[in-house]
Amino acid sequence: MTKSKLNTFRGGPDEAGRFGIFGGRFVAETLIPLILSLEEAYEAAKVDPEFEAELNHLQTHYTGRPSPLYFAERLTEHFGGSKIYFKRDELNHTGSHKINNCLGQILLAMRMGKTRIIAETGAGQHGVAVATVAARFGLPCVVYMGETDIERQKPNVFRMRLLGAEIVPVASGTGTLKDAMNEALRDWVAHVEDTFYIIGTVAGPHPYPAMVRDFQSVIGVETREQMMAAEGRLPDTLVACIGGGSNAMGLFHPFLDEKGIEIIGVEAGGKGVETGEHAASLTGGNPGVLHGNRTYLLQNDDGQITDAHSISAGLDYPGIGPEHAWLHNSGRVSYVSATDAEALDAFQLCTRLEGIIPALEPSHALAHVGKIAPEHDADHLIVMNMCGRGDKDVFAVAAHLGTDIEG
Amino acid sequence: MSSRIDLRFAETKAAGRAALVTFVTAGDPNLEDSLALIEALPGAGADLIEIGMPFTDPMADGPAIQASSLRALQAGQNMIKTLDMVRRFRENDSDTPIVLMGYYNPIYIYGNERFLENAKAAGVDGLIIVDLPPEEDSELCLPALRAGLNFIRLATPTTDAHRLEKVLTNTSGFVYYVSITGITGTAKPDPSAVSDRVSLIKAKTDLPVAVGFGVKTPDQARAIAAGGADGVVVGSAIVNLMLDHMDARGNAQKTMVPAIAGFVRSLADALTEKT
Numbered sequence: 001m002t003k004s005k006l007n008t009f010r011g012g013p014d015e016a017g018r019f020g021i022f023g024g025r026f027v028a029e030t031l032i033p034l035i036l037s038l039e040e041a042y043e044a045a046k047v048d049p050e051f052e053a054e055l056n057h058l059q060t061h062y063t064g065r066p067s068p069l070y071f072a073e074r075l076t077e078h079f080g081g082s083k084i085y086f087k088r089d090e091l092n093h094t095g096s097h098k099i100n101n102c103l104g105q106i107l108l109a110m111r112m113g114k115t116r117i118i119a120e121t122g123a124g125q126h127g128v129a130v131a132t133v134a135a136r137f138g139l140p141c142v143v144y145m146g147e148t149d150i151e152r153q154k155p156n157v158f159r160m161r162l163l164g165a166e167i168v169p170v171a172s173g174t175g176t177l178k179d180a181m182n183e184a185l186r187d188w189v190a191h192v193e194d195t196f197y198i199i200g201t202v203a204g205p206h207p208y209p210a211m212v213r214d215f216q217s218v219i220g221v222e223t224r225e226q227m228m229a230a231e232g233r234l235p236d237t238l239v240a241c242i243g244g245g246s247n248a249m250g251l252f253h254p255f256l257d258e259k260g261i262e263i264i265g266v267e268a269g270g271k272g273v274e275t276g277e278h279a280a281s282l283t284g285g286n287p288g289v290l291h292g293n294r295t296y297l298l299q300n301d302d303g304q305i306t307d308a309h310s311i312s313a314g315l316d317y318p319g320i321g322p323e324h325a326w327l328h329n330s331g332r333v334s335y336v337s338a339t340d341a342e343a344l345d346a347f348q349l350c351t352r353l354e355g356i357i358p359a360l361e362p363s364h365a366l367a368h369v370g371k372i373a374p375e376h377d378a379d380h381l382i383v384m385n386m387c388g389r390g391d392k393d394v395f396a397v398a399a400h401l402g403t404d405i406e407g
Numbered sequence: 408m409s410s411r412i413d414l415r416f417a418e419t420k421a422a423g424r425a426a427l428v429t430f431v432t433a434g435d436p437n438l439e440d441s442l443a444l445i446e447a448l449p450g451a452g453a454d455l456i457e458i459g460m461p462f463t464d465p466m467a468d469g470p471a472i473q474a475s476s477l478r479a480l481q482a483g484q485n486m487i488k489t490l491d492m493v494r495r496f497r498e499n500d501s502d503t504p505i506v507l508m509g510y511y512n513p514i515y516i517y518g519n520e521r522f523l524e525n526a527k528a529a530g531v532d533g534l535i536i537v538d539l540p541p542e543e544d545s546e547l548c549l550p551a552l553r554a555g556l557n558f559i560r561l562a563t564p565t566t567d568a569h570r571l572e573k574v575l576t577n578t579s580g581f582v583y584y585v586s587i588t589g590i591t592g593t594a595k596p597d598p599s600a601v602s603d604r605v606s607l608i609k610a611k612t613d614l615p616v617a618v619g620f621g622v623k624t625p626d627q628a629r630a631i632a633a634g635g636a637d638g639v640v641v642g643s644a645i646v647n648l649m650l651d652h653m654d655a656r657g658n659a660q661k662t663m664v665p666a667i668a669g670f671v672r673s674l675a676d677a678l679t680e681k682t
Contacts, residue, residue: 303516
């Protein structure tokens with residue numbers, strides 16, 4: 001590590017893909033040449049003005065960036081304290097922040113001459129974004145999705161099929177996101193020549209955690225400019241939900257070295273971290289190695305990975321991106337959790353007061369905003385990443401509220 | 408220092424044949440049946456035994472070995488029991504090399520130093536850790552070599568000549584050539600392509616080269632050996648055959664050990680016959 005990196009929280013990863021002890025390249029030998037060539041291609045693209053111009057063009061005209069920074073006036077009034085802003089990445093094409101990363105990765109896939117796209121998905125937001133960019137660039141696309149998730153995210157499954165993607169149900173394990181990722185990795189090992197694996201979060205072997213973060217950092221970069229324009233200063237507190245943690249890294253990363261800014265990641269507390277049925281890897285897990293990186297994992301004392309639980313399929317993962325693990329250990333970012341019930345309440349509150357139906361994932365972030373906003377005065381500025389919209393969740397929410405909307 | 412692995416490959420080489428390496432998962436379908444099975448392997452003709460350390464998320468394995476891992480875990484297998492199983496095997500067999508194969512996390516959680524010490528004491532000879540490529544050598548490979556355990560590396564069809572040098576550095580015991588780009592027990596290897604790659608590896612190292620990942624029949628084993636491999640690894644086919652000899656609750660029937668022994672014998676005979 002160079003000397004200048006010692007004074008920054010934004011210098012990682014090192015050449016071995018490590019953020020402190022976290023990260024790395026823990027994959028089978030078959031995949032190593034692929035991730036090394038991906039790293040090389042990404043490093044070249046990063047400094048290529050043509051790549052940047054192409055990505056910017058797509059972000060503007062395809063995704064609809066910049067996403068607005070919206071003053072949530074009625075929620076601010078309701079909580080009675082901090083001034084609450086939403087970074088509205090749910091307004092992006094495909095309905096979440098996932099498209100930011102998928103556009104970057106598919107441009108790389110095209111540059112590398114790959115002709116087939118694979119991905120894993122939990123809630124289906126990433127799967128939809130991948131299927132979308134694959135359609136846009138004319139590449140065949142296979143999405144691995146756990147059987148449990150297929151059942152609870154039917155609208156997104158249908159959207160992916162409409163977009164031309166093949167959905168492969170994964171029955172192994174618990175049939176959720178981690179099993180879908182295992183299966184995508186197995187596919188990749190078997191199709192190394194032609195296939196590009198678009199990982200949806202800031203996890204996996206190096207360079208994925210750094211690359212996905214970079215593609216998502218547009219969220220934080222825009223927030224900075226928009227907040228300066230709106231308030232003439234930077235925010236005081238940033239809040240985002242965390243499954244793997246890509247929307248959070250995207251918002252947080254450009255602000256990590258602003259020492260005065262409080263940064264909070266909200267994990268899925270499920271039925272409560274104390275019940276053991278949750279997806280809060282940092283709060284309730286410990287360091288281990290899975291899916292190519294060392295990070296905090298939900299596991300037993302034999303190193304076997306245990307099931308995550310969350311009302312939100314997008315947060316239902318027993319790990320977290322390695323940079324979050326490092327930011328947790330270094331104390332720069334605070335990680336808390338919100339339960340299923342708290343997220344459901346926040347979901348309904350936001351819908352009624354702001355006319356915005358949030359996805360269940362950012363509903364967890366909003367639940368925490370509701371806890372801290374009353375502790376501050378009106379000159380305290382909070383930015384929460386509204387990373388996805390809740391259309392996909394209305395069936396699941398109806399079921400939880402005991403309402404039958406399918407009959 | 409010559410390890411059991413070195414000695415065994417020297418023996419099979421002197422006998423003019425390839426070594427038969429058999430894989431089973433520790434604790435599948437349960438601890439006692441698994442131990443009985445492993446104890447029957449050398450007599451049936453297995454030269455080396457690979458024992459899988461079960462893991463919930465075996466990313467490089469096909470359906471057969473995934474299911475095998477889960478059966479073992481459901482029967483209560485864990486790292487302590489796996490190491491104890493090796494210790495019990497060693498009470499009656501001090502010659503057959505034992506290689507533990509698996510994924511890094513259960514070792515990392517057990518504690519690397521504690522694991523190496525206990526594995527050595529139990530009579531383990533080598534380790535194959537699928538998700539520890541040369542890039543992560545400082546994690547377990549170098550400490551294992553210091554502890555006197557062989558660290559066996561995987562070379563694959565994607566390992567080019569430049570990369571091969573890196574793969575061979577710090578490798579000991581033997582080199583495990585993965586005959587297909589894919590997961591265990593799926594695609595069928597092409598013997599002539601495998602033969603070319605084995606020659607390439609042997610030009611760069613004096614270590615024996617064993618070939619595995621898709622070898623299922625005596626004929627395939629014979630063809631791979633004829634192509635110059637020093638060892639042939641059979642895993643998924645054994646695990647699949649075990650399934651045919653389990654009752655509805657997943658316990659071994661009395662026919663399991665004889666059936667597996669018979670299959671292993673047919674593989675060993677195929678490697679002994681002169682072609």
